[in-house]
Amino acid sequence: MSRLTEKFVQMRALSFLKDYYKEKYELEKVFCKDEVCTTSMKRADGLICFNSKKQKEHTVSIEAKSHKTLRNLITSWNDYKFALHSILPSLVIGFLSLYFFQNMAWYFTALLSIALVLFMTFLISITLMVLESDKYKLIDVVTQIHQYPANEKWIAVSKDSLNLTQKLKHSNFQTKDNFENFVSVCQSQRIGLLIISRRKTEIENEPGFSKGDFLDSYILKNKIKRKINNE
Template identity: 30%
Template sequence: MSKQRSPKIEDFAYDFLQSHYRAAYTATSIKVKQNVQTRADKQVDALFLFDTVDNSPFCAALVTASSSGLANLLTRYKKNGLSKWRFLTAFLALIGIGFLLKAIVHWAIAAGIAVAAALALFILHSVLEKKQLKGKISDLVDNVDSFPANEKWLGISISSLTFRNNDLARHLLQLCQQKGIGILTVGQRAKVVLMQEPKALHSRGENFIANYILPEEPEAKPQNGKKGPDSNLKVA
């Protein structure tokens, strides 16, 4: 019996975001471009391009490439917390320091110093390990934030339940909220969950689409001399 493939955010996010923008901006013609190169030589997984009601070009960027790495980090932390290496290093410090001091000072003093040192090392190891994990999260969020767009989305193939009572997931939500990044998840039930909406950037006179290298498309001939839909999506 073949193993069933786990749902991937890439299989659901495109339809979800198109429906989202049709409802939020009454966009009638949304172009979806996948694996688009920026002029800064980076690649975004998908762009959603359309004209708003005031005929302004709108660009939304979706990043899913970091989904696997993020899902592994959050799931592992949810299940296991920090690594067990902290206990090993603290134990080795306890034995080593106690052994070195027992010939110099009274055994009770040696034991007290060894316990204090082991505890301090355990706390230090925990703090540094958590800081390292949060640093990885920050790097992934900074990558999403580096793409120029009116709205930016991070897509993760993970159950939304993983975010409950998860300090690392809470850190991710806080960072994305600060940077105005939206978060979409999809779990085993193949249901897209909008964890957080993005903060839209509406910079006057700035066309974010111009930051990307889009493949040229044949222009449809307008009828009765009128402009066709998405006429403002051309790259300068």
């Protein structure tokens, strides 16, 4: 059987989420369109907008991925951020330690300070990897969806992409497979995740809600406002 195309995933996600929000908020008027550009000329795969109890002009952005963009689903480490947060505190501690070692010979002071910096860097790195690892992971598709401002954000992926992702070799500090890493990062960043197959669409996790007026970030804002506000 042929794999799902990105266009299929995109349109299925739009249709599913339109019905999902219509039922959830008992809506009559919903704007729903694929390929909507922001004012900074970033193009969302889908945009849904409506008036809800939570937010006037409630916006939902969507990014769709298929097997052809498999690499966009794989986690990698934000080396710069991780190094900054592990080394900088260690250097501060190392400099402060000079005060306590000042009565020693200079070479003992230098040796102990360097040893302390290395030990603290190791300790902080292990702590961050174990307790805060999701904050230091990057996924291209997550970066993309954040380019489309909205009260709620969704990533839709084809199920066959996930099957491939689990088999794909990719270095990581942890033993979790790529799919678990992907889901974990989506959850930590409050992004909804749809798993789409040819026969059904499943919600892996729902997005968090961010209050604010995000509709002005899109070039079709006036058209959308007229549609959902009867203007």
